[in-house]
Amino acid sequence: MASIAALGIGSGLDLNGLLNQLEAAERQRLQPISLQQKSFEARISAYGKLQSALTKFQDANSALNLTPTFKATKSTVSSDVLSVAAANNTPTGTFDVNVTSLARSYSIATQGVADSAAQIGTGAGNVSFTLANGTSHSIDLADGATSLEDMRAAINNAQTDVQASIVNDGSGTPYRLVLTSSNPGTESAISNLTFGGALAGNVSTDGATEMAASNAQMTVNGIAITSQSNVVEDAIQGVTLSLAQQGQAQVNITRDSESITKQVTDFVDSFNELQQLITDMTKYDTGSQVAGQLLGDSGVRTIESRLRSLLSETVNSQFTKLGDIGISRELGGKLKIDENALASAIENDLPMLQEFFAGSDAIEGFADKTKATLGNLLADEGPINSRIKGFESTLERLDDRYLREEQRIASTVEIYRKQFAQMDSMIASMNSTSAYLQQQFASLNAQLGQG
Template sequence: MASIAALGIGSGLDLNGLLNQLEASERQRLQPITQQQRSFEARISAYGKLQSALTKFQDATSALNLSTTYKATKSAVNSDALTVAAASNTPPGTYNVDVTGLARAYTIATQGVADSAAQLGAGAGNISFTLANGTSHSIDLADGSTSLEDVRNAINNGQSDVQASIINDGSGTPYRLVLNSATTGTEASITNITYGGALAGNLASDAATETLAENAELAVNGIAITSQTNVVEDAIQGVTLSLAKPGQAQVSITRDAEAITGQVEEFVTAYNELQTLVTKMTDYDVGSDTPGQLLGDSGVRTIQSRMSALMGETVTGQFSMLSDIGISRELGGQLKIDENKLAAVVQNDLPKLQEFLAGSDTVQGFAEKAKTTLTNLLADDGPIQSRLKGFESTIERLDERYFREEQRIASTVDIYRKQFAQMDSMIASMNSTSAYLTQQFSSLNAQLNKS
């Protein structure tokens, strides 16, 4: 059988070009399938965005269902004697703090040596120390590794309760080993230091350099408190005090109305973003004559219906509807906040707000009702997943149809190719016969003319 490249050689016709045109024409049958595939892929993408928006709204709603949301507090201090960090649900209150002393770490230095790299004695060495809390450490040094630098490195590598360093005091024997407790307070203080082996007699503590450890001392509302560190936790419930210097300060823990209002605003923003997305996906752009990706989609209609019903839910209590806390629905379906009304509710009626949104032992709050609605919408058997599964199944069938259609097109083109090859061969044979006859007639005419 003649190949595509050989088509037209016998006839002189552009059979390859004609075959390509016929194949292109046949492949037009694939365009409707491709368009349907893209349409369903676009719907899957749209539903993915819709699912993401619903999940974001679910997260914002879930925050309103937590009791801790309504216990949010903020802290302030009026002095640089300390800084304060409070947990978000710390009980409100005002506390007078008087810092009378800061915690400090124990430190002591050794007598000086002339060369920090020189061995301090023959043979192996040892240094041991005990802390006030009863912890003991013994550091061994091998023969030939007893210089002041070796001692420093061995201490730092061998444990973490005591830190060693070397200072140079500029004297004739300037190098001193300095030992510091790694943490402040009397419990971390070094109570005993012993130098043994090659270090005995060659390294000794200098009592004049000893700085005793001290605990932080403060009073909170007149109650005396001591702390091993300058970071004092839970002297005030849920509050961490970081002491900076002696002095007096007033620590205020107040209800964080802005944080509570912000959670309600996040709920409204997430809902409005969801509504904007749904509107865009189900709208028809007259200017560009373009329908939304989910225009007329039954799953979206279900979501719209349930969300609309949710926004109209009532709660048994002093606040029964969203409008009671300053949230109203506009004509286009968006939510709008009356900031002054919401701020007044947070400031003056926080328990009622919490009961309306988060509920109580006897009242199902709005957020709990929203949780039920959103959980059902996002469930595996909900409208979103059902539609996605249907779209994916349709795309699979379109893929199969596309494959079968391509096979039919290939078969049709192959038939065309064979027919063209036969025609090309037949025309080539006819051209050959024609040329032979023409030659014979020319020869016959020439003989007749001679006679």
């Protein structure tokens, strides 16, 4: 406001400073609105954190609502002969594996040529091959693109069943095209290979380089097994064996108690994080006289009430409540795990622990009941989203009110500015008139004195 800076020139008064003080006094009316805005912004943020904590608890609960969680297994192998990967639903057991041969890919090389980049024959050519499983490929080579390098590129670009490479054997005609099945096993072997067009009679295979394909041979607990691949699936139900070398190994599939314990612990920990967050948001610190963002909030009381009811849910099973598996509630509202009791349930009553959490066809499990409660709390029309929407609506009204109040303040300050400008102009005019009169009186006095 450049015009305000000119105030006071006519009167000599600090009208600019006075106008700033009046504006500051007027803007005090914005402070209550601003405090309310910050309060509702803090509540929206607090509910966002609460929503995240509930979602984390929901995720931990969802894991306990899945049967595979309680069928987690771990596998060990006694030697480097093979490695093991076991699915969660794999039956436990010990298996003696004897690998007598590994699966191998078919390979054959052509007779050598002196220059791998030199064109072979005149005109176009083609390479055709068929695998033992019936898959066929025919690769055409244009005139002027019939060198070993051209053949290698064309074969590799055309398909993925056979890979071509060039080997230098160090002789006078050292360059050979080597064709190798991409996969091991007899079904992936090349059963027929022909060179046609310009290549016919100019390119031929070297029978001495042929390496026949073979299948993996092994026994599992004395049962003979043949595999086209060195990655053997379901020779043992739910287990993948990756064969590395010939030899013997013992495979042990055991229940993964640590994984199951962790899932239950995650459930308890996520609930405790949620409970601590609620406690922090609803407490009042008498020392600092600072209240939590959601102290006295009705939505939080609803959530707390439902969570308390949730922890009291019972299941019509051998384990009926959380306390039966070693989970109890402390005075502050958090959960505590009796590690020995939980370990005993996992070790001795795992099917019943599974039924308690995940339920069965006839029984609604604890995790299923928890799922329903958390689903309602986190629903679009649930207490959390309803409160957030309400706060956002109130905040929008406060923003509008703040804007209107700023406009009124600006109008009031503008009135003050005009009034000060008028006063400044009037005083300037009066000062000018006074100066003129003083000049005239001085002139008159001088004339009278001369007379």
